[in-house]
Structures are given as C-alpha cells and as structure tokens.
Amino acid sequence: MDEFQQIARRHQLATRASTAFLYSICVSVAMNFFWEPGKIYASGITGFAQLLATITKRFLPFTLSTPILLFLLNLPLFVLAWRQIGKRFTFFTFLAVIFSSIMMKVMPITELTFDPIICAIFGGVVNGFGTGFALKNGISTGGLDIIGLVLRKKTGRSIGTINITFNVFIVLAAGFVFGWPHAFYSALSIFVNGKVMDMVYTRQQKMQVMIVTDQPRNVIDHIQNRMRRGITIVHDAEGAYQHDAKTILFTVISRYEMHDLQVAMQESDPRAFVSISDTIKILGHFYEPTV
Known part of the structure; x- marks a missing residue:
C-alpha cells in the first residue's frame, strides 16, 4: 500500500509540474502572438507587468521586460500563498511563474494578425484556458x-469575477x-479570459x-462515499402517479463533482429522479477541498 501511495504521489507531482509547463506555453502564446502585437494589456499581474514595462521603456533610462517584472511582482504573493493556501500549492505556483x-x-x-479584436479574443481564450486548466489541477x-483563491474562501465569488x-x-x-480603443480591446480580452477560465475551472461552480x-439509505451511502457532501432528508413524500412512498434528498455539489454524482446514482438507484440546477449563492459552510 505504501508503494502504491508513493507511485500515486509521484504521478500527481509530475501531473502538476506538466500543468505548470503547459500553462507557461499558453500564456506565452497569448502574450507574444496576440497581446503584444495587438497592443493589448492582459489581466491581473501580467497586465500590470506589461504596464510597468511600457513605462520603463518610454520614461526611464533603463528597460525592464515583462517576463522579469512578472516574476518580481509575484514574489510577495508567493508569501501570501505560502501562509494562506499551502506549501505545495505555492511550490507549483512558483514553477508556473518561472516557466512563464x-x-x-x-x-x-510573432505578428499573426494586426486586428486588435482578434488579438483580444484569442489572447483571452488561450490564456483563460491555460489558467483554468492550471487551477483545475491544483496550482x-x-x-x-x-488573491482570488484567498478571497473566494471568504466571499464565495468566482475566480473570473474577482479577476x-x-x-x-x-x-x-x-x-x-x-x-481608448485599445482600452476597450483590453477590456474585451479580460472579459473573455475570465469567462473561459470559469468554464474550465469548474470547482467553484455550485449546483x-x-x-x-x-x-x-443506499443513495446516501454511495454519495457520501464518493463526495464529502452533507445531505438533507425529507421523509414521507408521495409519488402522485402510483401514490408510493418516496424520500427527497437535497445536497449541493460543485460542477467538478458532476461525474461522481452520476456514478453514485447509477450504482445506488438508477431509477431515481434527479434534478440539478445552478446555485447563485450559498450561505453557510460548504466544504472546499484543499489545493
């Protein structure tokens, strides 16, 4: 068993390191193929690094490139992640920033096109996919x-919205x-980036x-064996067609857990009626797995 756990852990570490490298490719393609040629600022610290690089180039006797500024601006945030989120999370975040x-x-x-709208949209899509995929894999x-992950724990707002x-x-x-036209193009790219990120990183979407x-009892056992979710039980329900006794169960899951729920229902009661709807906001405790 110990040997199996070690193999599984090595596989997880390799997966996260590969994810960090894949993200670095995505953000580099977005930056060098779309944002820089289209004169478009990215979202977040990457965009701030672009801004500082532009200022140093125009107004200062020395120039700091966007990649160097990106790394320097992230240094204090590594400390925040180390204290608030986790050491392993911080290590792979550090890898992602270094690779990027x-x-x-x-x-x-590379100037693939001079159309700023195309640059804004495709830059946002490529970077949003890379960012969402990285978050989905725990980095x-x-x-x-x-900052978004720390605030999400306190406010419940989605990562894309916070960005x-x-x-x-x-x-x-x-x-x-x-x-100002390029400001609107940058806003478009940031919006697309956030939406694609939320589409890929589904762990924060509640249902x-x-x-x-x-x-x-069989359904509850199967769900709780697969997911760490509380369940509310409503007894003494009645089916209107055959007037047979039913029980209604309520729970809240993340979209990321949808497959686990489907498997649990197939194993426990394939004939059960299941209704799933998006949840706008949750008040109270909702278990969030550690990253």
Missing part, C-alpha cells in the same frame, strides 16, 4: 489567482498608454441537487 517568465523570453513575438498561475473586478485599473492604463428515491 522563461517561455515569454524565449518565445519570439495557480500567480498574481490575482492567489474582472481587479482589472479596471489595467483597462484605464491601456486607455492612457495606447488610446443544487434534488433526488427523489425509494432507496434513500
């Missing part, structure tokens, strides 16, 4: 992802530096589940 800084420096800036990409809120300053900066069954 190197890949941005190594990958040449962050640094910057506002760390969009923090990026008003980036949009305004793009307007002053590149002109309410209502189950009508005549085998409540």
Whole structure:
C-alpha cells in the first residue's frame, strides 16, 4: 500500500509540474502572438507587468521586460500563498511563474494578425484556458489567482469575477498608454479570459441537487462515499402517479463533482429522479477541498 501511495504521489507531482509547463506555453502564446502585437494589456499581474514595462521603456533610462517584472511582482504573493493556501500549492505556483517568465523570453513575438479584436479574443481564450486548466489541477498561475483563491474562501465569488473586478485599473492604463480603443480591446480580452477560465475551472461552480428515491439509505451511502457532501432528508413524500412512498434528498455539489454524482446514482438507484440546477449563492459552510 505504501508503494502504491508513493507511485500515486509521484504521478500527481509530475501531473502538476506538466500543468505548470503547459500553462507557461499558453500564456506565452497569448502574450507574444496576440497581446503584444495587438497592443493589448492582459489581466491581473501580467497586465500590470506589461504596464510597468511600457513605462520603463518610454520614461526611464533603463528597460525592464515583462517576463522579469512578472516574476518580481509575484514574489510577495508567493508569501501570501505560502501562509494562506499551502506549501505545495505555492511550490507549483512558483514553477508556473518561472516557466512563464522563461517561455515569454524565449518565445519570439510573432505578428499573426494586426486586428486588435482578434488579438483580444484569442489572447483571452488561450490564456483563460491555460489558467483554468492550471487551477483545475491544483496550482495557480500567480498574481490575482492567489488573491482570488484567498478571497473566494471568504466571499464565495468566482475566480473570473474577482479577476474582472481587479482589472479596471489595467483597462484605464491601456486607455492612457495606447488610446481608448485599445482600452476597450483590453477590456474585451479580460472579459473573455475570465469567462473561459470559469468554464474550465469548474470547482467553484455550485449546483443544487434534488433526488427523489425509494432507496434513500443506499443513495446516501454511495454519495457520501464518493463526495464529502452533507445531505438533507425529507421523509414521507408521495409519488402522485402510483401514490408510493418516496424520500427527497437535497445536497449541493460543485460542477467538478458532476461525474461522481452520476456514478453514485447509477450504482445506488438508477431509477431515481434527479434534478440539478445552478446555485447563485450559498450561505453557510460548504466544504472546499484543499489545493
């Protein structure tokens, strides 16, 4: 058993390291193929690094590149992640930032198109996918992802929404530096980035589940064996067609756990009626797995 656990742990570590490298490719493609050629600022700390790089280039006798500034700006956030989120999470976040800084420096800036709208949309899609995939696999990409994860634990707001809120300053900066049309293009890219991120990173999307069954104990056991979720039981329900006794179960899961729920229901009561709906907001305790 110990040997199996060691193999599983090594596999998990390799997966997270590979995810960090994949993210670095995505953000570098977004930056060097779309954002830089289109004069578009990215979201979060990456966009702030672009802004500082532009300022040093225009107004200071020395120039600091975006990759170097990206790493320097993330240093204090590594401390926040270490204290508030976890050591392993911080280590892989550090890897993601290091890989990203190197890949941005190594990958040449390539002008695929001069259309800023295309650059805004595709830059947001590529980066949003990379960021969401990284978060889904238990690492962050640094910057506002760390702040977003910390605030999500306290507020329940989605990662994408938090990023969009923090990026008003980036949009305004793009307007002053590149002109207001490019501010709107940057806003479009940030919006697309946030939405794609939420589509990929589904762990924070909550769903309410209502189950009508005549085998409540079996269903409860299977769900709780697969997911750490509380269940509310409503006894003495009655089916209107055959007037047979039913029990109604209520629980809340994340969209990430949808497959686990489907498997649990198939094993426990395939004939149960299950209704699943999006949940806007949750008050009270909802278990969040550690990253």
